[in-house]
Amino acid sequence: MIIGIVRESFPGERRVALIPASVPALTKAGFEVLVEPGAGAPAGYPDESYQQKGASLAGSRDEVFSRADVLFHVLGFGANPEAGRDDLPRYRPEQVVFGFLRPLGAPEAVAELARTGVTAFSIELLPRITRAQRMDALSSMSTVAGYKAVLMAADALPRMFPMLMTAAGTISPARVLVVGVGVAGLQAIATAKRLGAVVSAYDIRPAVKEQVQSLGARFVELPLETTQAEDVGGYARAQGEEFYRKQRELMARAVAESDVVITTANVPGRKAPVLITGEMVAGMNPGSVIVDMAAERGGNCALTRAGQTVSVHGVTILGAVNLASLVPFHASQMYSSNLTTLLLHMARDGRLNIDTDDEITRETLVARGGEVVHPRVLEALG
Numbered sequence: 001m002i003i004g005i006v007r008e009s010f011p012g013e014r015r016v017a018l019i020p021a022s023v024p025a026l027t028k029a030g031f032e033v034l035v036e037p038g039a040g041a042p043a044g045y046p047d048e049s050y051q052q053k054g055a056s057l058a059g060s061r062d063e064v065f066s067r068a069d070v071l072f073h074v075l076g077f078g079a080n081p082e083a084g085r086d087d088l089p090r091y092r093p094e095q096v097v098f099g100f101l102r103p104l105g106a107p108e109a110v111a112e113l114a115r116t117g118v119t120a121f122s123i124e125l126l127p128r129i130t131r132a133q134r135m136d137a138l139s140s141m142s143t144v145a146g147y148k149a150v151l152m153a154a155d156a157l158p159r160m161f162p163m164l165m166t167a168a169g170t171i172s173p174a175r176v177l178v179v180g181v182g183v184a185g186l187q188a189i190a191t192a193k194r195l196g197a198v199v200s201a202y203d204i205r206p207a208v209k210e211q212v213q214s215l216g217a218r219f220v221e222l223p224l225e226t227t228q229a230e231d232v233g234g235y236a237r238a239q240g241e242e243f244y245r246k247q248r249e250l251m252a253r254a255v256a257e258s259d260v261v262i263t264t265a266n267v268p269g270r271k272a273p274v275l276i277t278g279e280m281v282a283g284m285n286p287g288s289v290i291v292d293m294a295a296e297r298g299g300n301c302a303l304t305r306a307g308q309t310v311s312v313h314g315v316t317i318l319g320a321v322n323l324a325s326l327v328p329f330h331a332s333q334m335y336s337s338n339l340t341t342l343l344l345h346m347a348r349d350g351r352l353n354i355d356t357d358d359e360i361t362r363e364t365l366v367a368r369g370g371e372v373v374h375p376r377v378l379e380a381l382g
C-alpha cells in the first residue's frame with residue numbers, strides 16, 4: 001500500500017504529517033511512502049531528506065491523490081474546510097484518510113468527506129487510554145502549544161522573566177498564572193519556570209495540585225465547592241454559571257497580581273468558560289499579557305479575539321490559535337510519530353486491517369462506505 005503525504009493547505013500551516021525519520025518504520029512494515037514536492041519544506045524537512053530515507057517524490061499533488069491508498073494529513077477537511085475543499089474531488093472511495101478532522105466541531109464537513117466514499121480516521125477521537133498514549137497527537141500538539149504560548153507571552157511582555165541581580169540593580173521575576181492545568185497548562189508551567197518566572201496555577205480538578213507543585217509552581221487554592229469537577233475520562237465537567245461567577249470573583253486577585261496569565265481551560269464539547277472579565281483585565285497592571293489558548297473555543301477571557309492581538313487598558317491579549325504550527329519542526333516530528341504508531345497498530349503484512357473490535361480503531365473511525373459511522377459524530381449531526 002502507498003501512503004501519500006501532501007503539503008498542508010490550511011492558510012499559514014507549516015506542519016507536515018510525516019517526517020523522513022518515520023519512513024523506515026513504514027517501509028519495513030511493507031508500505032511505500034509517496035511525497036508531494038515541498039510537503040515538508042515549511043517544517044524544515046526538504047524533499048531530499050524523504051528520498052534519503054526511502055520515500056519517493058511525486059510529480060504533483062494530483063499524483064499523490066491518484067496513487068496513494070492512504071493519505072496522511074495534519075489538518076484534514078473538517079479542520080480545514082475552506083482550502084481543504086479543493087481536495088474533495090481528488091479523494092477516491094477506496095482511500096483511507098487520517099488527520100485532525102474536527103469531527104465534533106464540524107460534523108457536517110465530516111459528512112461531506114464521508115460522501116466521497118473514503119474511510120476516515122479522526123485523530124482527535126483517539127481514546128486517552130494507556131495503550132494509545134504513543135498515538136496521542138492531541139497531547140503532542142498541546143505540549144508544543146503550551147511551550148509556545150509562554151514564549152509569545154515573554155516576547156510581548158515589557159519585562160524579563162527571570163530574577164537578575166546586576167550591578168544596575170535587581171530585576172524582579174515575572175509572575176505567571178496558568179489557568180487550566182491539562183497537557184498544555186503543564187507545559188506552560190514548566191516553560192515559564194525554565195525561563196525563571198514565579199509561577200502559580202489553578203485548575204478546577206483538585207487532582208492536578210500535586211502535578212503543579214511537582215513542577216515547582218504554587219497551586220492557587222480557591223474556596224469553590226464542586227463534587228463533580230472531573231469525569232471518568234479525567235476531563236473537567238461543565239459547571240453552572242453561578243460557579244463560574246464565583247470563580248471569577250475569587251480569581252480576580254490572582255489575575256491582578258500577575259504579569260502574565262496563560263489560559264487553557266476547556267470542557268470537552270462545550271464553549272470555553274469565560275473566567276476573565278473585562279473588569280478583571282482593567283485590574284491588571286499596564287503592560288501585562290494574557291495568552292488565551294482557548295481562543296478557538298470562544299476564549300477564557302471576555303475580550304479575546306481569536307487569531308488577533310488586542311490591547312485593552314494597556315493589557316495585551318493574544319487570541320492564540322494553531323500555536324503548534326508555529327513550532328513546525330518538532331510539532332511535525334511528534335505528530336508523525338503519533339500517526340505512524342497508529343497506522344502500524346492497524347497494519348498487517350503491508351495492508352490495513354480495519355478491525356472495529358479494537359477500541360482504538362473503532363473510536364477513531366468516523367466515515368466508511370459513504371457514511372458517517374461514529375455515534376458521537378452522528379449525534380452532533382442531529
Ligand code: NAD
Pocket residue numbers: 127128129130132133136139142179180181182183184185202203204205233234235236247264265266267268273275
Ligand atoms: P482540556 O484541554 O480539555 O482542558 C484543559 C484544562 O482546563 C483541564 O485540565 C481542565 O480541568 C481545565 N478546566 C476546565 N474548566 C476549568 C475552570 N473552570 N477553571 C480552571 N480550569 C478548568 O484538557 P487536556 O489537556 O486535554 O487534559 C485533560 C485530562 O486528560 C488531564 O487529566 C490529562 O492528564 C488527561 N490526559 C490523559 C491522557 C492519557 O491517559 N493518555 C492523555 C492526555 C491527557
